[in-house]
Amino acid sequence: MAPTLAVINNITNPASDFSDFVLTKGHGVKGLSETGIETLPKQYIQPLEERLCMTKIIPENAIPIIDLSDPNTTGVADTICNAAERWGFFQIVNHGVPLQVLENAKEATRRFFRLPAQEKNKYSKDNSPSNTVRYGTSFSPQAEKALEWKDYLSLFYVSDDEASALWPAACRDGLLEYMRKSEAVVKQLLKVLMEKLNVTEIDKSKEDLLMGSRRININYYPICPNPELTVGVGRHSDVSTLTILLQDDIGGLYVRDLQDNSWIHVPPVEGSIVINVGDALQIMSNGRYKSVEHRVVANRSKNRISVPIFVNPRPHDIIGPLPEVLASGEQPIYKRVLYSDYVKHFFRKSHDGKGTVDYAKI
Ligand code: OGA
Numbered sequence: 001m002a003p004t005l006a007v008i009n010n011i012t013n014p015a016s017d018f019s020d021f022v023l024t025k026g027h028g029v030k031g032l033s034e035t036g037i038e039t040l041p042k043q044y045i046q047p048l049e050e051r052l053c054m055t056k057i058i059p060e061n062a063i064p065i066i067d068l069s070d071p072n073t074t075g076v077a078d079t080i081c082n083a084a085e086r087w088g089f090f091q092i093v094n095h096g097v098p099l100q101v102l103e104n105a106k107e108a109t110r111r112f113f114r115l116p117a118q119e120k121n122k123y124s125k126d127n128s129p130s131n132t133v134r135y136g137t138s139f140s141p142q143a144e145k146a147l148e149w150k151d152y153l154s155l156f157y158v159s160d161d162e163a164s165a166l167w168p169a170a171c172r173d174g175l176l177e178y179m180r181k182s183e184a185v186v187k188q189l190l191k192v193l194m195e196k197l198n199v200t201e202i203d204k205s206k207e208d209l210l211m212g213s214r215r216i217n218i219n220y221y222p223i224c225p226n227p228e229l230t231v232g233v234g235r236h237s238d239v240s241t242l243t244i245l246l247q248d249d250i251g252g253l254y255v256r257d258l259q260d261n262s263w264i265h266v267p268p269v270e271g272s273i274v275i276n277v278g279d280a281l282q283i284m285s286n287g288r289y290k291s292v293e294h295r296v297v298a299n300r301s302k303n304r305i306s307v308p309i310f311v312n313p314r315p316h317d318i319i320g321p322l323p324e325v326l327a328s329g330e331q332p333i334y335k336r337v338l339y340s341d342y343v344k345h346f347f348r349k350s351h352d353g354k355g356t357v358d359y360a361k362i
Pocket residue numbers: 217219233238245247253294295296305306307308
C-alpha cells in the first residue's frame with residue numbers, strides 16, 4: 001500500500017524524516033508523489049537559472065528523424081553524420097529493433113518501479129549485492145544542492161550470467177533482450193560515424209574502445225506538484241560514446257540547440273529510438289561530433305519512464321582524439337584521459353551542463 005500523507009507530515013524533524021523516507025527507506029520520489037503531496041518539498045527547489053524557462057523553447061525547431069529502413073540508400077550516412085555534428089541528437093525509425101522488444105523493455109521498467117519500496121531498496125547503494133546494480137533517486141544526492149525529481153535503476157552489463165544472477169527478476173529479461181536486439185543498430189551507426197572520421201575498419205580493439213562496456217538505466221519521473229520549480233534531470237551531457245534512449249509517449253526531454261542556445265523538445269515518436277553523441281565520442285572525434293546538453297522537465301499530471309543504454313568505452317580504456325582524425329595535421333583539442341577517471345569526475349559533481357568535458361580539454 002502507498003504510504004499516506006501522514007507518514008511524511010507527521011514529523012518531528014522534517015529534514016531527517018524526509019531523507020529517511022525518500023533515500024534510506026527507498027520510497028524515492030515515486031513514493032513521495034504517491035502520498036499525494038500538493039507542494040514540492042524544498043529539497044527539490046532548483047535555483048532559478050536551472051529551471052527551464054518556456055520562453056527559451058523554440059517550438060518549431062526539431063532534431064532530425066532518420067529512417068534506417070534502407071541504410072545503404074544514398075544520403076543516409078551523410079544525414080547521420082550531419083546530425084551528429086549539427087545537433088548531437090537524432091531519432092531513428094525502422095531501425096530493426098522489433099517494436100515488441102521496445103514495448104517489453106518499457107513494461108519491464110514499469111514492473112520494476114511498481115515493486116514495493118522495500119523490494120527496490122534491496123538494490124540501493126547500501127544494500128545492493130553488487131556495485132553493478134544500483135537503485136537510487138535524483139542523480140547524486142550527496143553532491144547535489146537541490147535534488148532531481150527522478151528515481152532510477154542503473155545496471156552495468158558484465159555478462160548474461162552475471163545479469164541472470166544479479167539483476168532484479170522484475171525487469172531483467174525485457175532489458176537484456178532490448179540490449180541484445182539493439183546492438184546491431186549501434187554497430188551500424190558507429191560504423192557510419194567512424195567512416196566520416198577516416199576510420200575505415202573497426203577492428204576488435206577499436207570496437208572495444210567505442211563500445212566495450214554498456215550500462216542500461218531505467219528512469220521513473222513521477223507526477224510532480226510543482227514541475228516549474230524543479231527538474232526531472234538537470235542540464236548535462238552524457239559521458240558515453242553513444243546513448244540510445246527509449247522513451248514513452250509523455251515527452252519532457254529537451255536538448256540544447258547549439259546554434260542559438262535555445263531548447264528543443266524531443267517529441268515521442270511511436271517506435272523510434274533517440275540517439276545522442278556522448279562526451280567520449282566528442283573527445284574521440286576531436287570535437288567534430290557534439291555531445292549536447294539535455295535535460296528532462298517534470299510533469300504535473302503524468303508519470304514518465306525512459307530507458308537509456310549508455311554505450312561506453314571500458315573503464316580502463318584511454319580515450320583521446322583518434323589518430324585517424326589527427327592524421328591530416330589537425331591539432332588535438334583534448335588530451336588522453338583514463339575513461340574511469342573521466343566518469344568519476346562526472347559523478348563527483350551535480351549535473352552542470354557541459355562542465356565534464358573541460359576535464360579533458362588541453
Ligand atoms: C539520462 C538522460 C533523458 C530522459 O539518463 O542521461 O538524459 O529522457 N535521460 O530520461
